Amino acid sequence: MNNIILFVSCLALASSALAADETETEFHYVTGAYADPSKWSSVKQEWKICGVGKRQSPVNLSPKVARLVHNSTALIQTYYKPVEATLKNRGYDMVVSWQEDAGKLVINNTDYKLIQSHWHAPSEHFLNGKRLAMELHMVHKSADGHLAVIGVLLREGEPNPFISRIKDKINSIADILQGEASIGKIDPREFGWDLTKFYEYRGSLTTPPCTEDVIWTIVNKVVGTVSRQQIDILVDARRAGYETNARPAQPLYKRMVYLNDQSTISASALTPYLRLYSRLMASRPRLFSNPLSPSLHRHSSSLSSPLFSSLTPRVNVQLTKVLSRGLIQRNAISTRSFMSSTISTEAFQESATSKGYSSEQIQVLEGLDPVRKRPGMYIGSTGTRGLHHLVYEILDNAIDEAQAGYASKVDVILHADGSVSIMDDGRGIPTDLHPVTNKSSLETVLTVLHAGGKFGGTSSGYSVSGGLHGVGLSVVNALSEALEVTVWRDGVEHKQKYSRGKPISILTRSELPLESKGTKGTSIRFWPDKEVFTTAIEFDHSTIAGRIRELAFLNPKVTISLKREDEDPEKSQCTEYFYAGGLKEYVSWLNIDKSPIHDVLGFRKETNGASIDVALQWCSDAYSDTMLGYANSIRTIDGGTHIEGVKASLTRTLNALAKKSKTVKEKDINLSGEHVREGLTCIVSVKIPNPEFEGQTKTRLGNPEVRKIVDQSVQEYLTEYLELHPDVLDNIVSKSLNAYKAALAAKRARELVRSKSVLKSSSLPGKLADCSSSNPEESEIFIVEGDSAGGSAKQGRDRRFQAILPLRGKILNIERKDEAAMYKNEEIQNLILGLGLGVKGEDFKMENLRYHKIIILTDADVDGAHIRTLLLTFFFRYQRALFDAGCIYVGVPPLFKVERGKQAHYCYDDADLKKITSNFPANASYTIQRFKGLGEMMPEQLWETTMNPETRILKQLVVDDIAEANMTFSSLMGARVDARKELIKNAATRINLQHLDI
Incomplete structure (x- = not known):
């Protein structure tokens, strides 16, 4: 996989503390000290923080330790252009010095000019526990001495085009201290990053004096690689003793890491407003003379219009208000965040000519490129739901054939290699030449957006269908690493292969044998692209089965089968769904x-x-x-x-x-x-x-x-x-x-609930230990079982962003109670008021929610499981929107602690325990402690195992099938015993008896 990761760091420099920094030639690694960075703190007094600081960089970054948010403290936009540049050998690295007008970063309306770039090999930051081959830093500096550094992590692979371009220049000054060479006109945009999705945490300089005043921002983007030969060229060019110039990863301690996603704001969201402003510009030309805030451009990299370079401040303010209202409604952007990033005096000082707006800035995405660039616009997300949406697109096409009366059987196969096949016995996609595209109709619907037979009218191939935009099949093709299509039509079998939206074979035709002449239909088999679906690449059988069951109920004349293949054929499963009723x-x-x-x-x-x-x-x-x-x-x-x-x-x-x-x-x-x-x-x-x-x-x-x-x-x-x-x-x-x-x-x-405003501290539950942060997006609350566990959790938590709410025993089972009984229950009232859930039946308002992570943390026993189920029932019945918003989590505490000497291991089940102890020598002496409850754990243990964002295990709960979830809650928590027996009986084959607390 070709991956590139982007960092941005903002550093507030204190002139007395930083007499030397990465932009100054006198700053250098101390000979002999770099081989052991732990000795940095003893080299100079002002470097002492390198050894004792709690916010040091670099760190290991991964989604596991990050909180997902959709707006950022750093509002970033880049403006670059080609300029003359010089390459310089500083002994410990190669630095590209840019002319002063090379470009800038704009962060919160502050300009940071690009001054130099340099490489680290291997990378300094870790990604998902792995150090990459190289890291590039692009250093920017503001007028008052602040720094903003963009860092790019490259994986080893194909040669990097930029390094290939300057390879000879690097060799010409290899091992020459302060050696310089002109590399001509270079465009900083050649590095090709995208500031829309990034991690963010507070850290330090990765070199002495290790000042802890850095905000690191890390953005994921699949862009390119660097070859092993290029890495060797850069390493060999350094002076002896600098074979590596990357500091090891530092502990996170209790720091928060955020994964900011600003990609939800797109040009399509602004289209109706742009049309309005275009008409305004035509009718009121005198109003347009000064530029719009450059930070507004940040919200969509594809917004390049003369309109945005010719607005007066007065029009800009009005336009910003309208834009903010529209964006907030469409994309749930924070009003305060948006308005503060656009309405400011500094935002109107940029001249129209400095934008460099010309035909070079107009991007034309052809074919299926728009789908691969912005997949979320077409399938909702690139996570689990988006992955399964690919299956639904093809499945819905097959059902359309059935609804039209041309198909009666649909087969779905989940292959052992991660691919999916969907076959129907319909008419088969046409394969003749299309009069407009001059391609086969099959290739047209697979490679052209908005090509299909479901647009209505007399020429439509369907009177009723679920797919109306003509993008379903082509989107699946675009987001698949490989796709194979087979069509049986008119006694002929047609086959073709595709990869990432492009055909890689011609359309083959072969006559069917006489006994199969009547075969008709379409088969699609696709392998999702791992470069697109980076966090979810495995299909869930139960999720797809739920959708198939729905379709079978909705289409009583259609039989749908679902087969799950296994590497062992005897373990493969096949289920047919047919409901005549x-x-x-x-x-x-x-x-x-x-x-x-x-x-x-x-x-x-x-x-x-x-x-x-x-x-x-x-x-x-x-x-x-x-x-x-x-x-x-x-x-x-x-x-x-x-x-x-x-x-x-x-x-x-x-x-x-x-x-x-x-x-x-x-x-x-x-x-x-x-x-x-x-x-x-x-x-x-x-x-x-x-x-x-x-x-x-x-x-x-x-x-x-x-x-x-x-x-x-x-x-x-x-x-x-x-x-x-x-x-x-x-x-x-x-x-x-x-x-x-x-x-x-x-x-x-x-009315009592309404009268107790969650905004008044006096109305909050007495046992609630609140956090100091007033930002719900970074705050989380642990709902724990009893005062004993609550005491340990309160002592072990990070008070900045973690709140604790102890429950007294088991809460009310609201599945069997009406609203009157529910509202009278004290524990239910505490949950409603403490979390800010509002009143059942009224529209749920996310802004009233006091914590965006609600973590259920109960003992790992039968009672704990019961309390957890009662809480989940309450959240599902009272405010189901919490699941849709991704706010509900379950904490996973350890069951065992194994101590051998000074080493301690935590095990979460019997399998973990067996794995740990099996690695000990036969005569090893060790102790095993089984935690009967969270109250038995010391605060430090609870923090280390269950509350520390860096080491804990959290399971986020989402509802993919409301109907099945509704039935499950009714079976588990309803009054009928027979329903529970049946549910347990059906699930018995998936239960390991050793896990039962009996």
Whole structure:
């Protein structure tokens, strides 16, 4: 893999402390001292901090020790141009000296001019525990002496183009102290970094005097490599004794590391505003004379427009306000962060001509390049969800064939080598020559964005489909290291291979044998690109199985199989999914562990070219609703007009029928939607010719006409059915009335929660040990079991960003309680107030959440597991958005401590214990301590094993399948024992009896 990692460090220099720095020729490594950097502190008094400092650099960086945030303290933009440069041998490294006008970094509206660059081999910083082949530093300096250093980590591989260019110059001054050579005009942008995603931590200079006033910022970007020969050239050019010039990694101690992601802001988010400003510029030309804040350009590297070089400060302020509102709504950017980075006096001082805006700055991305450059725009993310989205894109195409009536069988195979195959028995993708692209239609849909047969109209290949933008198959191709496609059509087998969006073989055609002439369909097999999916490269069988189960329920005439291959063929598994009952069977499956008060209701209706399919059922032992919406078999997790239509119709229809039947006698009672839907499981699926989805990931349906169609259809069906079945109506209305009465009882408790503002320290739970930080993004809270564990955690924590909330025993199981009982419970109130969760049923506001990491930390025993499950049930039922926001974590404490001499090892399960002890000599003497609870651990032990961000194990919990999660919580925590027995029985094959606490 060709990787490059980018660092930026900002250093506030004290003139008295730093008489010499990396920009001065008199600064050098002390002969003999560098071989043992631990001796630096004894060389000079002013270097003492090198040995005793707690914030030293470099360090080992990895996602494991970092907190993900989406805005940064360092707002960075670069402006560079080609200038004359000189190469100089300083003995311990090679330095490129740039002319003063080479360019600059702009950080928080402060300019840092580029002055020099140099190399370290091997790298100074570690990535994921590994030191890389080389690190390049680009040193910038502000007018008041502050430094900003960009560092680039290169892996060993292909030759680096820049070093190849200056190789002869390096050799010409090799081993010549202070030797110089002109290297001509060099463009600093040749190093090719991208300041959109980076780590950040507080550290020091990596060379004496090791001053601890450095903010290191590290950005990941796949760019290039350096060859072994080039490394040797640079190393050999140094003077004797400097074969290495990289300091070892230093301990993190209790420092925080952040992984800042600013890549969510894109040109597409600003497009409507740019159009508005273009019209403004045309109609009010006198307003445009001065430049816009350069820090605004930082938000999208692709924003290059004359408009941004001709705005007066007055227009700039107004424009910034509009931009900030739009960006905040679309990308959840901090208002304070955005406004502070744009509205400032310094921001308006840049001249329009210094931007260097010309045709050279216009980038044209051709073919599938936009997908590889910004994959998140097309699949949502490059993590686990984005990886599985690739499977869904191909799977949805196969289902489209089935919905059109051309396919009845879909096969999915998870291969042992990490690839996925999806086959259908549909018509097969056309392979004839396309009249526009002059390529085969197969190659066209695989290599051209917005090419497909689902755009609607008379020429469309589908009347109803989930894929509408023509990007699904081409996006999968672009983000795959390899892709193989096979089409069976008209008695011919067609094959072609691709790599990263480009064909690497011609389209081959071979006649099928006579007995296979009738074979038809398409097979796609792809290998996800590890350069794109760097954090998630393994498909999860259960996640894909959940999606396939959904599709089988939604398409009752289609059989879908899922096979998981294993290197041992006997261990391979294959499951078929076929549900003739459709959505009714889906609702029954969801409510299998509940107590329904009537049979599943449901209907299917065709109207105005749309197909409406609805199934619903109320349960007596459920106190929340489950509403699932689908549009053309695509799960709309954020709802949409079809869900709104069902909700409106249910509320209006049931109120009307209840009063008509005089089931509700009180004139002043009007059942709200919340009362009517309590205990309801409802699934609505619409299939329409032209669905309007929000975004390529299709999370919400926007067609306004769908609401009216669904509303009327549900009203007609429910009115007719419930008038014919008054007993069912009585049961539903009785359930709703109970919800209404419980809501009145809960109202007082809710008002109590509202009155206790989380902004007032006096309202916080008394046992809460809060952290000193007021920034929720860097704050985390540990929910611990009892005062004993709470005491150790409070002593062992880092008070700057870690809060502790001890619980008293087991909290209420809200799966079996109504809201009134929930709000009256003291421990539940403490959780709501301490975390800032707001009131159930109201829109969740992330800005009110007091901690963005909520860590459940319980004992590693049965009681601890029960408390953990109770808490997860509470979070899932009370504020499910916490899972969507990635705020819920589970801490993993060790079970054992093994001591042998002065060495201590912590083991998290029996396998760890066996692995550690098996490495000891047969006659070794050691002790094993089993932790019965967190309260037995000393504060230092708890910090070292469970709370230290650098060494702890945290498991982030997300909900990929709400329906299955809902069923699991109901089975585990509901009133029915039979459901729990069935769940345990089904999971028995995955349980190791040795892990049971019996």
